[in-house]
Amino acid sequence: MTNVNRIRVVVLGAARVGKSAVTVRYLTKRYIGEYSSTSDLLYRHSVTFDNVITEVEILDTSKCGDGCLYEHIRWGEAFVVVYSVNDRHSFREAQELLGQLAKLKLPSYYTSLLLGNKRDLDHCRQICVDDGQELSLQFGCQFYEVSAAENFAGVSLAFQSLLREAKSVQLLKALPIRRKLGVNSVSKVLGNIFGKNSKGDRKKRPSLSI
Numbered sequence: 335m336t337n338v339n340r341i342r343v344v345v346l347g348a349a350r351v352g353k354s355a356v357t358v359r360y361l362t363k364r365y366i367g368e369y370s371s372t373s374d375l376l377y378r379h380s381v382t383f384d385n386v387i388t389e390v391e392i393l394d395t396s397k398c399g400d401g402c403l404y405e406h407i408r409w410g411e412a413f414v415v416v417y418s419v420n421d422r423h424s425f426r427e428a429q430e431l432l433g434q435l436a437k438l439k440l441p442s443y444y445t446s447l448l449l450g451n452k453r454d455l456d457h458c459r460q461i462c463v464d465d466g467q468e469l470s471l472q473f474g475c476q477f478y479e480v481s482a483a484e485n486f487a488g489v490s491l492a493f494q495s496l497l498r499e500a501k502s503v504q505l506l507k508a509l510p511i512r513r514k515l516g517v518n519s520v521s522k523v524l525g526n527i528f529g530k531n532s533k534g535d536r537k538k539r540p541s542l543s544i
């Protein structure tokens with residue numbers, strides 16, 4: 335059963351692309367240049383959507399094997415796949431990660447965001463905006479380019495956008511499955527709405543009097 339008051343986010347990507355930098359930037363608004371962690375870190379915070387508080391768990395992952403990646407993918411329902419715009423290898427890894435997600439999870443069961451980080455390093459860019467956009471279209475995910483080092487707003491917008499979509503997906507999944515309507519039922523429903531009976535005669539329109 336889906337817990338609609340909690341969203342689990344996993345931050346994935348190649349080594350040194352800025353996974354910790356974007357996560358900490360989003361959570362604290364601050365940029366910290368160096369992170370020494372060699373293990374996964376789990377953060378908790380809450381966001382409010384339409385006056386409802388939702389707990390968000392963010393897992394900032396570090397390098398691990400395939401088994402570990404499988405666990406991360408199973409655990410999460412929203413994924414931030416980070417690459418660095420000045421590192422072609424990290425872009426290829428992002429592509430592979432999006433492929434793994436598509437293979438291991440049903441499309442309606444997760445939300446993903448492709449995040450090109452370090453856009454301040456434009457002078458040594460190896461991946462252009464169009465490449466990122468194209469990849470996001472291929473996998474049906476959101477796409478943002480940001481600089482954790484220079485800007486809080488972009489990082490915040492990207493995370494918020496992912497969380498909002500993840501919330502909508504959760505609410506849709508929590509809806510009871512509705513009985514499919516046959517053609518006859520559809521015409522009956524339309525007839526009731528537009529005031530026609532089964533013989534095609536017009537019914538008296540319901541009127542609202544105040």
Ligand SMILES: Nc1nc2c(ncn2[C@@H]2O[C@H](COP(=O)(O)OP(=O)(O)OP(=O)(O)O)[C@@H](O)[C@H]2O)c(=O)[nH]1
Pocket residue numbers: 347348349350351352353354355356366367368369371395396397451452453454455480481482483484
């Ligand atoms: N220029 C620039 N450097 C950045 C940016 N974001 C992160 N960095 C630097 O990139 C390096 C790696 O950042 P981390 O946040 O540790 O990257 P990571 O992906 O968490 O690294 P691992 O967990 O060790 O794989 C650090 O030296 C950061 O200061 C950015 O937006 N611009």
